[in-house]
Amino acid sequence: xxxxxxxxxxxxxxxxxxxxxxxxxxxxxxxxxxxxxxxxxxxxxxxxxxxxxxxxxxxxxxxxxxxxxxxxxxxxxxxxxxxxxxxxxxxxxxxxxxxxxxxxxxxxxxxxxxxxxxxxxxxxxxxxxxxxxxxxxxxxxxxxxxxxxxxxxxxxxxxxxxxxxxxxxxxxxxxxxxxxxxxxxxxxxxxxxxxxxxxxxxxxxxxxxxxxxxxxxxxxxxxxxxxxxxxxxxxxxxxxxxxxxxxxxxxxxxxxxxxxxxxxxxxxxxxxxxxxxxxxxxxxxxxxxxxxxxxxxxxxxxxxxxxxxxxxxxxxxxxxxxxxxxxxxxxxx
Amino acid sequence: xxxxxxxxxxxxxxxxxxxxxxxxxxxxxxxxxxxxxxxxxxxxxxxxxxxxxxxxxxxxxxxxxxxxxxxxxxxxxxxxxxxxxxxxxxxxxxxxxxxxxxxxxxxxxxxxxxxxxxxxxxxxxxxxxxxxxxxxxxxxxxxxxxxxxxxxxxxxxxxxxxxxxxxxxxxxxxxxxxxxxxxxxxxxxxxxxxxxxxxxxxxxxxxxxxxxxxxxxxxxxxxxxxxxxxxxxxxxxxxxxxxxxxxxxxxxxxxxxxxxxxxxxxxxxxxxxxxxxxxxxxxxxxxxxxxxxxxxxxxxxxxxxxxxxxxxxxxxxxxxxxxxxxxxxxxxx
Numbered sequence: 060x061x062x063x064x065x066x067x068x069x070x071x072x073x074x075x076x077x078x079x080x081x082x083x084x085x086x087x088x089x090x091x092x093x094x095x096x097x098x099x100x101x102x103x104x105x106x107x108x109x110x111x112x113x114x115x116x117x118x119x120x121x122x123x124x125x126x127x128x129x130x131x132x133x134x135x136x137x138x139x140x141x142x143x144x145x146x147x148x149x150x151x152x153x154x155x156x157x158x159x160x161x162x163x164x165x166x167x168x169x170x171x172x173x174x175x176x177x178x179x180x181x182x183x184x185x186x187x188x189x190x191x192x193x194x195x196x197x198x199x200x201x202x203x204x205x206x207x208x209x210x211x212x213x214x215x216x217x218x219x220x221x222x223x224x225x226x227x228x229x230x231x232x233x234x235x236x237x238x239x240x241x242x243x244x245x246x247x248x249x250x251x252x253x254x255x256x257x258x259x260x261x262x263x264x265x266x267x268x269x270x271x272x273x274x275x276x277x278x279x280x281x282x283x284x285x286x287x288x289x290x291x292x293x294x295x296x297x298x299x300x301x302x303x304x305x306x307x308x309x310x311x312x313x314x315x316x317x318x319x320x321x322x323x324x325x326x327x328x329x330x331x332x333x334x335x336x337x338x339x340x341x342x343x344x345x346x347x348x349x350x351x352x353x354x355x356x357x358x359x360x361x362x363x364x365x366x367x368x369x370x371x372x373x374x375x376x377x378x379x380x381x382x383x384x385x386x387x388x389x390x391x392x
Numbered sequence: 393x394x395x396x397x398x399x400x401x402x403x404x405x406x407x408x409x410x411x412x413x414x415x416x417x418x419x420x421x422x423x424x425x426x427x428x429x430x431x432x433x434x435x436x437x438x439x440x441x442x443x444x445x446x447x448x449x450x451x452x453x454x455x456x457x458x459x460x461x462x463x464x465x466x467x468x469x470x471x472x473x474x475x476x477x478x479x480x481x482x483x484x485x486x487x488x489x490x491x492x493x494x495x496x497x498x499x500x501x502x503x504x505x506x507x508x509x510x511x512x513x514x515x516x517x518x519x520x521x522x523x524x525x526x527x528x529x530x531x532x533x534x535x536x537x538x539x540x541x542x543x544x545x546x547x548x549x550x551x552x553x554x555x556x557x558x559x560x561x562x563x564x565x566x567x568x569x570x571x572x573x574x575x576x577x578x579x580x581x582x583x584x585x586x587x588x589x590x591x592x593x594x595x596x597x598x599x600x601x602x603x604x605x606x607x608x609x610x611x612x613x614x615x616x617x618x619x620x621x622x623x624x625x626x627x628x629x630x631x632x633x634x635x636x637x638x639x640x641x642x643x644x645x646x647x648x649x650x651x652x653x654x655x656x657x658x659x660x661x662x663x664x665x666x667x668x669x670x671x672x673x674x675x676x677x678x679x680x681x682x683x684x685x686x687x688x689x690x691x692x693x694x695x696x697x698x699x700x701x702x703x704x705x706x707x708x709x710x711x712x713x714x715x716x717x718x719x720x721x722x723x724x725x
Contacts (some may be wrong), residue, residue, distance in 0.1 A: 115674055338676075341677075342674060342675065
């Protein structure tokens with residue numbers, strides 16, 4: 060166990076120490092979010108489910124954990140010229156909010172197809188919006204340009220030690236709230252959330268199973284895991300606007316080595332899960348946030364060997380920023 | 393203080409002792425619901441707001457507290473022939489659920505205009521539905537008929553010592569979670585919730601201010617308080633389907649003597665508050681549940697002397713059972 064933890068800390072960008080440091084650093088700026096349970100959903104899933112409600116987090120998503128950890132780790136000199144990032148929305152709002160808390164400017168590159176409510180969050184927190192095309196390449200090149208012009212520090216949405224460590228603080232909270240959890244289901248996109256959550260969980264209890272949930276229309280992580288190398292896709296097609304990014308060189312090794320399985324679900328199942336969150340849990344969850352519930356209900360999980368050994372399943376409801384019109388139109392289909 | 397508590401216990405149907413007993417009795421059957429906060433809403437309200445989320449309670453509303461207290465207080469002989477009640481929905485589902493937990497039949501009289509999602513809750517918990525006309529008189533006469541035919545025990549939705557005491561357990565939890573609260577805003581209808589909450593709060597700390605929130609289209613409690621006697625209305629007209637009942641002879645004395653003020657809000661303000669709960673808190677709240685937020689934002693409160701002395705305000709989000717179509721159509725207006 061000692062050796063295993065030591066090996067981890069040498070191999071990956073973040074570790075349990077950086078995650079524990081993150082918790083101390085960010086605790087003045089974030090909510091400790093509650094865990095909700097529902098006998099009705101337990102009955103449907105045939106498991107005891109523990110919903111970690113990051114939709115109630117500041118800014119409406121877990122992203123403030125990583126963003127505040129990265130921004131409050133900067134020296135005053137580094138922070139002086141501000142920060143820049145690119146994001147479809149939740150990381151953008153989180154960087155804007157954390158920068159506001161630190162009193163420095165935030166430049167936010169946002170793809171044109173980002174949900175309106177997420178863009179409004181960025182503006183409400185005082186972030187300066189720069190529009191890009193809706194591709195990852197366009198986002199990155201716009202952000203680099205802003206970085207060169209302003210001298211702002213790049214706060215990467217996932218491929219960064221501090222971002223990953225901040226997201227990992229969810230595990231510390233969750234395992235304090237429900238120590239007996241044996242499985243955690245985490246949405247996967249660029250891998251910042253899943254890698255932080257996984258590194259913390261496996262360090263605390265190596266037997267905890269980590270399942271990553273991914274939309275079928277953006278299944279690069281499942282393909283990467285199968286191929287043993289990072290696979291990117293020419294395009295993605297999913298309602299889960301927060302799950303369209305691809306793995307980075309810092310997050311991929313964690314996914315490759317420590318994530319036990321990747322479950323892929325289609326958009327119809329994601330919408331069904333959103334509806335159940337709304338109607339049964341009484342929680343507004345965005346499509347990317349509901350995917351964990353969709354995954355635990357999927358045939359892929361229910362018929363797997365992992366399912367047999369899972370009794371108490373933590374599900375990270377990662378965010379709640381969804382335009383009501385999106386919910387309504389999805390449910391009406 | 394000693395004398396005051398003693399006077400209370402002689403004067404009203406419930407008291408801090410019956411409420412503490414209720415807490416012990418019902419704790420195996422209910423959730424301890426979380427308290428959420430939002431800096432955005434604090435900014436809008438110019439107060440520190442603490443949202444007690446009874447929408448996450450079993451059955452989706454606070455009603456299981458009173459119903460389970462009443463049903464688990466029955467002797468085996470009393471319970472054998474089952475229980476009966478009449479309710480627009482949340483109390484109905486709570487009685488069905490508590491009866492199921494006790495293993496006895498539940499006969500539920502429901503007015504024809506009750507929301508579909510609430511009726512489905514009753515059926516899901518195994519309650520036997522008897523339809524009545526949408527008037528309080530029709531509800532009561534149908535319930536009495538069932539009572540005579542079956543020998544079932546009537547579980548009154550509000551005008552009952554055990555129901556009132558169960559609802560009062562919310563205060564015990566809330567003041568443990570946020571001891572520094574100086575004001576609590578509670579929806580008022582038949583008065584079961586507000587009387588239980590008030591009796592507990594004033595016994596623990598007589599300086600806690602209790603404000604009851606009522607729809608303008610069903611303002612019988614405000615009229616009663618002004619007249620010094622129970623006033624009933626020929627009809628009610630409000631989107632808040634849970635707030636259409638009138639005070640009973642056990643709840644009225646508490647409202648008359650101990651509730652500090654009644655705030656009335658119109659349906660448009662209730663819908664605005666529902667939207668804020670959904671978009672900012674990420675919580676699905678029914679119209680009756682959102683009225684406390686509407687009240688704290690109302691001119692009537694913001695311009696009152698009570699407002700000046702209120703710093704930390706507890707708001708009871710009493711329930712979350714709302715058909716999505718109701719939300720959507722309300723927001724679209």
